[in-house]
Amino acid sequence: MRAFEFLTEAKVGRELQHSEDLIVVNGSKGALDTLDELAIMAKNVDDVSVKWDGSPAVYFGRNEAGAFVLTDIAGFGAKGYDGKVTSADDLETMLLRRGKEVDDTRKQFAGSMKGLWDKFAQMVDPNFRGYIKGDLLYYSQPPKDATGDFVFTPNIVTYNIPMNSTIGKKIAQSQAGVVVHRYIDFNGNSTPIQLPMKGIKSQGPVMIQGPVTVNVLPSIDEAKLKSLRQYITGRAGEIDKLLNDDQLAADKMGDFKNIMYRFVNEQTDTGSFSQLNKKFLNWVNSDAKISAPKKAKIQEYIKSHSGAFEAVFTIIEQIMAIKDDIIDQIDQQTEIKASIAGKRGGEGYVKSNSNMKLVPRLHFTAANRAKTR
Numbered sequence: 001m002r003a004f005e006f007l008t009e010a011k012v013g014r015e016l017q018h019s020e021d022l023i024v025v026n027g028s029k030g031a032l033d034t035l036d037e038l039a040i041m042a043k044n045v046d047d048v049s050v051k052w053d054g055s056p057a058v059y060f061g062r063n064e065a066g067a068f069v070l071t072d073i074a075g076f077g078a079k080g081y082d083g084k085v086t087s088a089d090d091l092e093t094m095l096l097r098r099g100k101e102v103d104d105t106r107k108q109f110a111g112s113m114k115g116l117w118d119k120f121a122q123m124v125d126p127n128f129r130g131y132i133k134g135d136l137l138y139y140s141q142p143p144k145d146a147t148g149d150f151v152f153t154p155n156i157v158t159y160n161i162p163m164n165s166t167i168g169k170k171i172a173q174s175q176a177g178v179v180v181h182r183y184i185d186f187n188g189n190s191t192p193i194q195l196p197m198k199g200i201k202s203q204g205p206v207m208i209q210g211p212v213t214v215n216v217l218p219s220i221d222e223a224k225l226k227s228l229r230q231y232i233t234g235r236a237g238e239i240d241k242l243l244n245d246d247q248l249a250a251d252k253m254g255d256f257k258n259i260m261y262r263f264v265n266e267q268t269d270t271g272s273f274s275q276l277n278k279k280f281l282n283w284v285n286s287d288a289k290i291s292a293p294k295k296a297k298i299q300e301y302i303k304s305h306s307g308a309f310e311a312v313f314t315i316i317e318q319i320m321a322i323k324d325d326i327i328d329q330i331d332q333q334t335e336i337k338a339s340i341a342g343k344r345g346g347e348g349y350v351k352s353n354s355n356m357k358l359v360p361r362l363h364f365t366a367a368n369r370a371k372t373r
Contacts, residue, residue, distance in 0.1 A: 012257045016350060016357040020319040023312055024260050027243045028236035031315050035229055037354045038322055042220040047353040049211035050336055052179040053346060053364070054135025055155035059084075060120050061131035064186060068121045069131065072113070074098070076131070088117035112139045119176050119205040128199030131184045137177035137209070149337070152177075156367050157346040160337040167209065167336070174207035192352070212336060214349065218329040220322070228318050231311075238308035253301055259290065264316060268365045273320055276313035323358050340367050 012025045019038065022030035041048060057073040067086040075083025075094060085091045095110035096102055116139065135154070142152035142161075149160040150171045161168045171177060182190045183197070195210035196202050232239075241247070248256050263283050267273055284290055284298055302309045331338070331345045338346025340363060348359035359365060 012261050016355055018361070019323050019356050019358055020316045021261060021264065022356070023232075023239070023315050023319075024243065024257050024264070027240040028232055029240075031232050031239075031319065032229065033354070034319060034356065035225055035232075037351055037356060038319075038326065039220060039222075039225055041218055041326060041351075043217065045214050045217060047213075047351055048330075049213050049350050049352065050334070050338075051347040051350050051357060051359065052135060052137065052209075052212075053155045053157035053338075054137050054179050056136055057133070058116075058136050058178060059131045059133055059184070060124065061184075062124060062126075062128050064129070066126060066129070068124060070113075070117055070120050076133075088114045091117060115139065116176055116206075120178075123201045123204045123206050123208060125199045125201070130186065132180050132193065132200065133182040133184060133190075134178040134180035134208075137179055137207075139176055141175055142171065156364065156371060157338050157340055159346070160339070162335070162337075165335050167207075167212070170207045170209070173203070175205040177207040177209065179209045211350075211352070214330050214334055216330045216333045218326045220326065224318075224322065228315070228322075232315055235308065235311045238305070239311055242305040242308035242312065251297070251301065253297060255294075256298065256301065259284070259298070260312075265361075265365070268361050268369055271362060271366070273317055273362070276317060277310045280309075280313070320361070324360060324362075327358050327360050340364060 013021055017025060019034050022034045024030075026033075058070065059073070059076040060068075060070045063069055063084060063086070069084045069086055070091060071083050071085055072095070075085065075091075077083070081094075083094060085094055092110045092114040095113060096106065099106065116136075137154050137159075138152045142150040144163065145151050145160065148163045150163060150168055151158065151160050153159070161171060163169075163172060180193045180195070183193055184190050193210055195208070200208060202208070243257065245254075245257075248254055260280075263280055264273075264276070266283070267276065267279070270279075281299060281302065284295055290298070327345070327348055330349060336346075338344070340346070343363065345360055345363050347364045348357060350357050
C-alpha cells in the first residue's frame with residue numbers, strides 16, 4: 001500500500017503531511033511507508049516536484065453560465081456573500097470591504113488583484129467550466145538581477161530563475177505568473193492539474209506553471225534506513241498501542257495525536273528538534289490551550305506508555321534528519337534557485353504519489369511562522 005492510500009483517513013495535520021509526522025498520523029505503518037517513499041527517491045523522483053511558495057492563493061475559471069471568475073481563497077469559500085465575483089470592479093470592491101480599516105496595504109492589494117483580471121481572463125477559453133486553484137508568483141514581470149536571473153519573492157521565498165532556463169523563457173513572455181495545483185468542478189470535487197489542459201491557454205499574458213519535477217537523484221544512506229526500519233519494526237506493537245485511536249477515544253484522549261502534532265510544529269520556534277521526548281511534558285504544562293485535567297491525563301498516559309512515547313519522538317527526529325539531507329542535496333542542484341533571507345533553500349518538495357511533503361522546518365517553516373506571529 002502506498003502512503004497516499006492511508007492518508008485518506010487521516011484526522012491529524014493537513015492534506016499534505018510532513019514526512020516525519022506520518023508516524024503520529026498512522027503509527028508504525030506510517031513511519032515504515034515513509035521510509036519506503038524516501039528510499040524510492042534514490043532511484044526515481046518522477047513524482048517529486050518543487051513546492052512553490054506563492055501568495056496569495058487564487059481561483060480562476062468560469063461559472064455555470066460561462067462568466068469569468070477570479071477570486072482569492074476567502075472569496076472562493078465565502079458563505080455570507082458571493083465571493084465568486086464576475087468583474088474586475090466587483091473583485092476590488094469585495095477585497096476592500098474586508099476588515100474594519102482600509103489601509104494603503106489593502107488598497108494596493110485590491111488594486112493589484114483588479115489589475116490581473118483581464119490578463120487571467122484571456123487565458124481561459126469561453127467554453128471552459130469549473131475553477132483552477134493556484135498560488136500567485138508575480139503580478140507583473142519580475143526584474144532581473146546583475147546575472148540576468150529573474151528575481152521575485154511572492155511570500156517568504158525568493159526565487160532566482162535563469163533567463164535562459166525553461167521557466168525563465170516563459171517568464172520573459174509573461175506579464176503575470178501563477179503556479180496551479182487543482183481543478184475544482186461545480187460539485188466541489190478536486191483533482192490534480194495536468195498541463196496542458198483543455199480550455200486553458202498555454203501561451204498568453206499569464207505564465208500558468210504546473211508542477212516542476214526535480215531531476216536530482218539524492219544519495220540516501222541505505223544502512224541508516226535499514227537500521228531505522230528495524231528499530232520501528234521492533235517497537236511497532238507498543239507504538240501502535242500508544243497511538244490507537246479507539247483506545248485514545250476510550251481514555252478521553254482523542255486529541256492526543258493533534259497535541260503531539262502541534263507540539264512538533266511549534267518546536268520550529270525553538271530552533272531545535274532534538275530530545276523532543278524530554279521537552280514534550282514541559283511544553284504541555286506551559287500550554288494555555290490545554291486544560292489542567294487534560295495535562296494530568298496526558299502525563300499519566302505517557303507514564304503508562306513511556307517506551308513507546310520515547311520511540312515515537314526518536315523516529316520523528318531520525319526521519320527528519322534523513323529528509324533534511326535529501327532536501328539539501330536537491331536544493332544544491334535544481335534549476336530553480338530558492339532562498340530565504342539570503343540562505344539557499346525554499347519551501348521544499350512534494351511527493352505526489354504519497355501526498356507527502358518534504359519541508360525544511362528549521363528553514364522555511366521557521367521563517368513562515370515568524371512572519372505570521
